[in-house]
Amino acid sequence: MTSNKKLIGVDLGGTTIKFAILTAEGEIQEKWSIRTNILDEGSHIVPDIIDSINHHIDLYKMSKEQFIGIGMGTPGTVDRKAGTVIGAYNLNWKTLQPVKEQIEAGTGLKFALDNDANCAGLGERWKGAGNDGDDVAFITLGTGVGGGLIANRQLLHGVGGAAGEVGHITVEPNNGYLCTCGKRGCLEQYASATGVVHLAQDFAEEYEGNSPLKKMIDDGDEITSKIVFDLAKQNDYLANQVVDKVCYYLGLAVANLSDTLNPEFVVIGGGVSAAGDFLLNRVQKYFEEFAFATVKTSTKLKLAELGNDAGVIGAASLATQFA
Amino acid sequence: MTSNKKLIGVDLGGTTIKFAILTAEGEIQEKWSIRTNILDEGSHIVPDIIDSINHHIDLYKMSKEQFIGIGMGTPGTVDRKAGTVIGAYNLNWKTLQPVKEQIEAGTGLKFALDNDANCAGLGERWKGAGNDGDDVAFITLGTGVGGGLIANRQLLHGVGGAAGEVGHITVEPNNGYLCTCGKRGCLEQYASATGVVHLAQDFAEEYEGNSPLKKMIDDGDEITSKIVFDLAKQNDYLANQVVDKVCYYLGLAVANLSDTLNPEFVVIGGGVSAAGDFLLNRVQKYFEEFAFATVKTSTKLKLAELGNDAGVIGAASLATQFA
Known part of the structure; x- marks a missing residue:
């Protein structure tokens, strides 16, 4: 991959949501995080993710066309094809969450997801001890x-x-x-x-x-x-x-x-x-x-070598399929 | 795969060598076997395989152009890329055997190999209990x-x-x-x-x-x-x-x-x-x-459902890569 386009990785946890913008080769260029708001059955989480991504793309004076897509790691049981999550109790997500549909609509970017341990594994394989x-x-x-x-x-x-x-x-x-x-x-x-x-x-x-x-x-x-x-x-x-x-x-x-x-x-x-x-x-x-x-x-x-970055790096790698 | 071309599967064992001609969809059309001659450090085995394949293609009045290729399962340690086997003691193969090179030269057909348990697994997955x-x-x-x-x-x-x-x-x-x-x-x-x-x-x-x-x-x-x-x-x-x-x-x-x-x-x-x-x-x-x-x-x-046929069926599936 020699594209100049970027990836976005999101690591959704019960306490914080970590974000990163990476090159297509997996180098982190920007990193930030927000608190996870699990109130109201976790209904603020996806809107907060959308707002934070859109805000930071503006902040860095970038445009949507510069991105290959978004990948995210999440707790709970993931349906990768449907892009949904269920049973993420530390997020207060008790019912089925149509995460992919909402994030694609809210950002205009393609979106892929997997569970958090899988994403950390992908990150360590790609850019860490693996x-x-x-x-x-x-x-x-x-x-x-x-x-x-x-x-x-x-x-x-x-x-x-x-x-x-x-x-x-x-x-x-x-x-x-x-x-x-x-x-x-x-x-x-x-x-x-x-x-x-x-x-x-x-x-x-x-x-x-x-x-x-x-x-x-x-x-x-x-x-x-x-x-x-x-x-x-x-x-x-x-x-x-x-x-x-x-x-x-x-x-x-x-x-x-x-x-x-x-x-x-x-x-x-x-x-x-x-x-x-x-x-x-x-x-x-x-x-x-x-x-x-x-x-x-x-x-x-x-x-492991990447510490807390493994999750966002591995999550971002999910989006390389859209390149 | 809807080709009319055939696959050849070979299951090399310490007592017998089993052969089959299969459709590209994995249905066995012909089956035969020969005794494994392990004399002289197993040096007759590969020539016997080549002769038996060539003989049966003639016998069934078929031509080489009708075949996609040959796959074989073998005991011992396999180097799949090089197409070699080493340490198959029940065959008396003590030194490195350039099986792929010899069988491709002797039959004019493309050849792939893997170990016997892997081939049986492939067979059961494809056409058996899997x-x-x-x-x-x-x-x-x-x-x-x-x-x-x-x-x-x-x-x-x-x-x-x-x-x-x-x-x-x-x-x-x-x-x-x-x-x-x-x-x-x-x-x-x-x-x-x-x-x-x-x-x-x-x-x-x-x-x-x-x-x-x-x-x-x-x-x-x-x-x-x-x-x-x-x-x-x-x-x-x-x-x-x-x-x-x-x-x-x-x-x-x-x-x-x-x-x-x-x-x-x-x-x-x-x-x-x-x-x-x-x-x-x-x-x-x-x-x-x-x-x-x-x-x-x-x-x-x-x-398992295929019994002794699992090996030749799975071995044949290795050759589908040449289709």
Whole structure:
């Protein structure tokens, strides 16, 4: 693509809506964000997006003809063909939202959409740790655990749109933690920020020795995933046990995912991944224990590189189909 | 495709080489097979394939111009672009075999190749239980456990060609059976024909009750996977315990695979699948226990439908790219 036309990427979240104008090659030229107004069943969200895009195109003295189109990542269940979203509870969207129809009418630009984890995966594949590879798996460890899987340069959606639900891979088949999805032993219950805290609380109950983490939990202090990882780095024995268990489950899931897809890169992002190489090296250890020989040598684990920009970059890439 | 031109499919195995001439729509018109001559480091195999194709084209009074091309499935590690195979030990192929170059020169027809499990998966997707779906996972339970995964209508190969190595998904992370691949707890060690027998022997050691299976094992009779399933159908308690464990591991692996790919169908084939619905219904039970809600309702488990023809049909489909 050597066009001088631009892409617009939108990353719709429960707290903020991030926007970017990018070149057709995926370089961010302008970035801004607005607060998400979820009042009145989220009915202000789409009009706010339209106004903000139109306002910024004017502000930068650009014209609609300079744009290839808009791509957006959203929470909830997406119908990509219809361009609709349903069940995005953190946006207060309870009924079907005709997002594509409204945004195309309000901006005069072509519009494509996918879910937020898929968009972050597309972003990391294109301009981040995925190094523009043909086959890249992205796992995000945040409040929950999500994924975006790319094979043969295409996102996997599957027949029901549930491909890439790596947070619900069963990593503990023997009476594992109950998940919000209704089943037990899901990766999300062990490797999300809340999962790490859950494990810490359970391990603390069993632990008899001295440990700053044990003391905090016994004192009723609020524990976060970051605190657990920070204490583990300071050689807190209990915290290290927790981190090791988190990495065991992640390594097992990444290995089984990789025996299935053999991606060039498995990119790990999200808040929990802020623990960096301390996390990655331990996940790598368990990955090597559980992965098939060819996979172990050809699939590389990496930390995400784009941070919060992954969403807008990947979303924008959805619009390259209109070029 | 409405051309009247034909496809040739070849399924190269350690015992026989199967051939078929098919319409461009995948209907088999002629079928034949020859013995695989693995003498002299397998150096007769490719010349035998060339002679057999040329001979049958003459026999059916056809001409080369009536063919779109040839596709072949082979054991070993395939370089699809180069058209070469290495490490197919059941063929005595120890060095790199320039299969594509030789077959194209010997037949004057275009040639494509992939591994045998991928070809069987393509066949079942196209004309079998996969019902021409966009996203189909195929698992074959034979001497080993293999897979062919199709997403967005394309085979998954991954960066090192090891995508679809579902036989090496770790289903028993806690000190599982040692696999020929070097790691422990692989699905293949529990759900292949040899895996079923291994489980039966281990369970028999622990079992104190009466059971025809127990008696056979204690008497030193040779046990097969078929015997175990047949006895389970006759309510042999021990055999049922074995079958239940096999189905537990299969259900877990299929659920995790489906949380990743959300295929329309997971098609189960190979010798062990001859147990039919007796096997499938129990795998379904564990699949439902371990699969994410959306996946549970949208991904369907099915038995393979094409039997031995899956390989030649899928192989032939590789040649549709030349149409």
